[in-house]
Amino acid sequence: MDKNMKILIVDDFSTMRRIIKGLLHELGFNNIEEADDGNTALPMLKAGNFDFLVTDWNMPGMTGLDLLKQVRADARLGKLPVLLVTAEAKREQIVEAAQAGVNGYVVKPFTANTLKEKMEKIFERIATVAQG
Amino acid sequence: MSVPDSRTQEYLARARELVSQIEAGNIERADELLDALSGLRESKLFQDLGKLTRTLHEAISNFQLDPRLSSLAREEIPDARERLRYVVTKTEESANRTLKAVEDSIPLARRLSQRATEHQEQWERFLRREMDVQEFRTLTHSLREFLSGIIADSTGLSRNLSEVLLAQEFQDLTGQVINRVIQVVQDVEDGLVEMVRVCGSRIAPPQPDNRHAPSKLEGPQIDPTKTGVVANQDDVDSLLSSLGF
Secondary structure (H helix, E strand, O other): OOOOEEEEOOOOOOHHHHHHHHHHHHOOOEEEEEOOOOHHHHHHHHHHHOOEEOOOOOOOOOOHHHHHHHHOOOOOOOOOOOOEEEEEOOOHHHHHHHOOOOOOEEEOOHHHHHHHHHHHHHHHHHHHHOOO | OOOOOHHHHHHHHHHHHHHHHHHOOOOOHHHHHHHHHHHHHHHHHHHHHHHHHHHHEEEEEEEEHHHHHHHHHHHHHHHHHHHHHHHHHEEEEEEEHHHHHHHHHHHHHHHHHHHHHHHHHHHHHHHHHOHHHHHOOOOOOHHHHHHHHHHHHHHHHOOOOOHHHHHHHHHHHHHHHHHHHHOOOHHHHHHHHHHHHHHHHOOEEEOOOOOOOOOOOOOOOOOOOOEEEEOOOHHHHHHHOOOOO
């Protein structure tokens, strides 16, 4: 994984953003920006050449799932890797997120290792698809 | 109804007389008897209505008289809301305090480790006699600085760890507050159950619950054994892999 890649963290709780940011720092990523819901995140994504999106699902304003749908519907952002990090743990919700085109799904509470594993897996798959 | 009550006996007597009067062709008398019979029925209707009204009136006055219920609505529920806000504030404060202490500690720990590694390399060179006098002199100065650096950084680390420890005080306070709120919820539940018991036969049967649309967000699942809920990250992974992820 490219340690210089630009990452956007979207969560309505500042403490959760701080935790994810801290974990990403530990993993060696330092090019990180934050947004507190989909409505703030979307213009940032459109303007800012992000390489990776980590988002919560349940947020006031625009939810993470709606943000994901907007990203997938956008011609330029369409292929942006998206990781959902959420407390939503119902099977039908995971299926819904998968159908909306999410790249990874982490349930809260989670560990640094889970986050790392999922990110690695996402970039592995992207590399495989790019080669094939 | 094996033993007929007085009302039934009265009905029976009049009905029998009605039949015999009609058979005898005495229509005038039959009409009178019919009027008497419907009069009997109406008085029964009014009695029933009277009873129903009294039950309803008593039920309503009982509710008004129950001071627990009105104090629940007027004071305790708004109070519970305030208490829960307090929990949100306290836990947020604690999270921020803890995060700050940890964020302040990480660079201290990193610096300690990095400088120890540098000095270990130098020290190994000295032990292998690869160091001249001038270099050794520099090393002793640097070691002295490093030692005082260790003292300062480890003091900082201890202070931050104590801060993390203290930041957990919220648990005791929020625990007490949440227990109080649980009690209020219990009281409300008891009141509602009582209301349903009193008015039960007059309340329409419940309509099917349509609120659980697939996209309704529920937040953290308290019971991981509930159907349709994943218990952990492994379950999420296996579900996703079954979908081709």
